[in-house]
Amino acid sequence: MAFIGAALISQEAYVEIKVLRRHGKSLREIAKEVGCSVNTVRRHLEVSEKPRYERQVKRERKLAVYESYLRLRQESAKPLWIPATVLYREIKARGYMGGMSQLRGFLRSLKPSQTEEPVIRYETMAGDQMQVDWVEFRKVKDPLYAFCATLGYSRASYVEFVSDMKIETLIRCHQNAFEALGGVVKQVLYDNMKTVVIERDAYGVLVAI
Template identity: 40%
Template sequence: MLRGGKVKRIYELHGEGKSIRAIARMLGVSRNTIRKYLRSPEVPKPAPRPQRASKLDPYKEYILQRVGEGVDNCTVLLREIRAQGYTGGHTILREFVQPLRRRREPQATVRFETRPGEQAQVDFGLLKYKTPDGKTQRVWVFVMVLSWSRAIYVEFVRRADVATFIRCHLNAFARFGGVPRRCLYDNTKVVVLERDEHDQPVWNPRFLDFALRVGFDIRLCHPYRPQTKGRVESGIKYVKRNFWPGVRFVDLADLNQQAAQWCDTVADVRVHGTTHERPVDRLRIEREHLQPLPSPQRLEVFLREERHVGRDGYVQWENAWYGLPWPWKPGQVVQVQPRDGIVELWDGGKRLAVHARATQRGQRLTHPRQWAGLQAGDGRPSKEALAVQLPTVEVERRPLAAYEALVGAVVAG
């Protein structure tokens, strides 16, 4: 009795017009076996066998616990129970987990394929994790998927602002080896601010400038129809179900290192369910069709994030403070540009300061000339505005007889 995958392949090859001899040669099966399956009115079923002890039995309690915690991805579960000593296969695990999963009603949509280098799909997702003290926190995940090869880029970030979004794009393009001709998004504010009275998108000006300078077109999926960018939606689900449940990380750098390793050793080397090829193999072909990235000088401006100068001359970035040389003004807008191990502070085209990147949360890095020109006071309190009391108005005093004489004169008149 052949396994289900090989039986399915027999019918597929027969439907493609292959001869019995060719199918037998391709699958390594005898021609009589091929004829038996093709002549049968239905797929032959094996006779029921008596139930016997399973290699999975010692691990079923653990699996039930993990499914109750929301982990029902068999690839993740297989990885975890094999670490505990399980020596069985994937099929028996999948058959055990399948009835335990919550049913998800599929939504109909139209599938279309793209050419190499034509499109990438991009999205942000929000994932939860537990801190060492048991609290629940959230972290953003950026996912870009090349539509033809299905190669994936994953990066975790603390902020979902335009500067971070652009930086993640550049990191993804660098990993893929070029820029696709267009990128598809949902109606997120970092891409489109709103729609006008004619339902036309009002683009985020900074992101539009970035797209024009790098050389890709911005495309939006239909509102409330994320299925129109289903590859990246599937990519985020894949990250949530395959990578995220087993992650144990120290900080964001450690998390992103694990994510990059997962992309290289798991996500891009699997045989994709739609293309039936490995994304890493298709990426080698797609790279030839991607556009080259512009020079670093043209892109530097997009690697900077705007921040306001504090009253003490520090600029806050990534939970640390970086000092500026005098003169500076409280509330002044400057740009922060991180590089490998350093943080630069800029004012347009002028670099103001360079600091080593902070290694601790809340660290303050002071510039040697931060307060060099700041006028120091003499220690005396400043003068206060004072109210003024006017002198008392002197009123002429007259004897009482004078008033009586005045009254008598008025009555006589």
């Protein structure tokens, strides 16, 4: 079971949320398919990083006394950006005893966040295309994979959890997907699946098994 905030859902539902989001589903669409609230979906998607360990007593960083100077230098240089190597020499001459990595980390915090580009959805006709890919969760002990198939027109998805990615498993998953989705599409797109692609031509179509 996975616990996020006040919601308790199964591990399968947790995995399904991740998979559906990867295939372009909105929060509302995911919540409807999984059977939970939009807030629960949002919390699951937000919790993607492992908790970081922090010392109880934080030591003062060697760069702390130079941060005001660095901010002022970058502000005065706008719209240009002063490289870390240049500023490193400057604060080194002023007595800085720390390393370059600490300086680079601080300078990254000064850079304005870039606006994400809008997602452009590729539209196809009904029955034309289906996108297929593997999602890998565990490799070594008790391997777990997910076969994911998404229709290009309706964005309807079929997900099946399996223990291997063999060609026999792939064929069976295709058959199950076609049966669940109610028909066979004209074209299936693969994203460099090792089970399918043996060679790729940069100027032509992929060579598949």
